[in-house]
Amino acid sequence: MATLQGKIAEIEAEMARTQKNKATEGHLGLLKAKLAKLKRELIEGSKGSGGAGGEGFDVQKTGDARVGLIGFPSVGKSTLLTKLTGQFSEAADYEFTTLTCIPGTYKYKGTKIQLLDLPGIIEGAKDGKGRGKQVIGVARTCSLILIVLDAMKPMTHKHIIERELEGFGIRLNKKKPDILIKRKDKGGITVIKPPSIEMTKLSEDTVKSICHEYKISNANIQFRCNASADDLIDVIEGNRVYTPCIYVLNKIDGISIEELDLLDRVPHYVPVSAKDEWNFDELMEKIWEYLDLIRIYTKPKGQIPDYEQPVIVPRAASTVEGFCNKIHKQLAKDMKYGMVWGTSVRHNPQKCGKDHQLNDEDVVQIIKKN
Known part of the structure; x- marks a missing residue:
């Protein structure tokens, strides 16, 4: 373990004494990739x-x-x-x-x-x-x-x-960098970006240098953001x-x-x-x-909504289906449609499908299939 920490210290020292400019960008990117791999090894080696x-x-x-x-x-x-x-x-x-x-x-x-x-x-x-x-x-x-x-x-x-x-x-x-890596059988490394994205932090040569360190020889690397070398390494590592x-x-x-x-x-x-x-x-x-959570109130058929015990779901998964899965996964399978009251609908109530996006403090009644 000391040897591993020694290697990490050596790379960190080399990075500290390397001037940051266009000429050294590829070298620094390679050092960052080597450092990330060693740190992963250090972390994974201690999991037990x-x-x-x-x-x-x-x-x-x-x-x-x-x-x-x-x-x-x-x-x-x-x-x-x-x-x-x-x-x-x-x-x-x-x-x-x-x-x-x-x-x-x-x-x-x-x-x-x-x-x-x-x-x-x-x-x-x-x-x-x-x-x-x-x-x-x-x-x-x-x-x-x-x-x-x-x-x-x-x-x-x-x-x-x-x-x-x-x-x-x-x-x-x-947020996770918006970078998509799709491996392929041949053709080398292809960097893809829309015209609206200006890559000011990362050159194509640095991308290839980092990929080479990770033994990625053939892949399409699609950038949907102005990413840095650290961003690309984070996506390749995949454990952030x-x-x-x-x-x-x-x-x-x-x-x-x-x-x-x-x-x-x-x-x-x-x-x-x-x-x-x-x-x-x-x-x-x-x-x-x-935490970005929302509260959804349940309404059993023929009863008033239960405002005492809301179902708590992450906003990112706050569809009618996500609400059902939080209660029981079988509920989404048995669901015919949902009746929704609240700010997410135009009419109260409104018949909605599984993909309908719910808002905080909406009321939902699930109508099951016959």
Whole structure:
């Protein structure tokens, strides 16, 4: 393992001393591909002991969404979990109080959200220091990550944590690059892009260099975005997770209004004081927004809708069929059509098929086949 880490360090050092210009673009792309392969080997080699498992880390998923709390030791993650969920997680003024993964749940807008308090992350986690691999391994299973930062400490913590998560294949607040790779039997590498896309970050030679490193000799590479070398490597690797992230700036009770105004420039952030429960309403609303879930109310035939227990579905899968599958997969097969009330239809009610896209707080009644 040390040899593997040594190779990674050598490539990172070479990349650091290589000037970035058109002449070195292909060489840097090749180094990035070699680095990504070595990091994958490092991660996969530790799956038996450093993944989401391990003592105290094998936490069963419950509820409608899983949210992970990540941060340096003693930033207030345990206090936040306790105040939001009522689940006690030991908090103290010394570092590394939490040594295992502590789960808790809370309800918001009819949605049951599982919150995980993970042990304090440290620099070098992705390389195996502390219990970093287990922490980040669990983070990969989360629908949303909350990076908890101490408002009285440097924002360098933010960059360190981002770098550690990035090194473990977690892409924060990013979408999967729109690149399609279709392998073929012959013809070499063909780069395809629409006239509307200007490739300013990646040359055709660099594309071929990266493909050669991955032993891709014949393929059509279709770019539907202005991609970088990192984007292409991510798509080839195929093991990246794209996770929304909120930066929870804790302990704002210890800073001035002027300092808070400066921190307000940080995107995707919510200021709170966990111990005083300041600004929890905004935090819970922001979590709901970033999870991008919708509530669908069921209506049994001849009865009023059940507004107490909505069916929670991701907006990306919020069709009538997706709603049926969330209840039971057989329901979609037995369905004749759905009657829908709400903002997704022109008339209330309206007869809809399986592909109809539902909106938040729509009411649905499923009519089964005879």
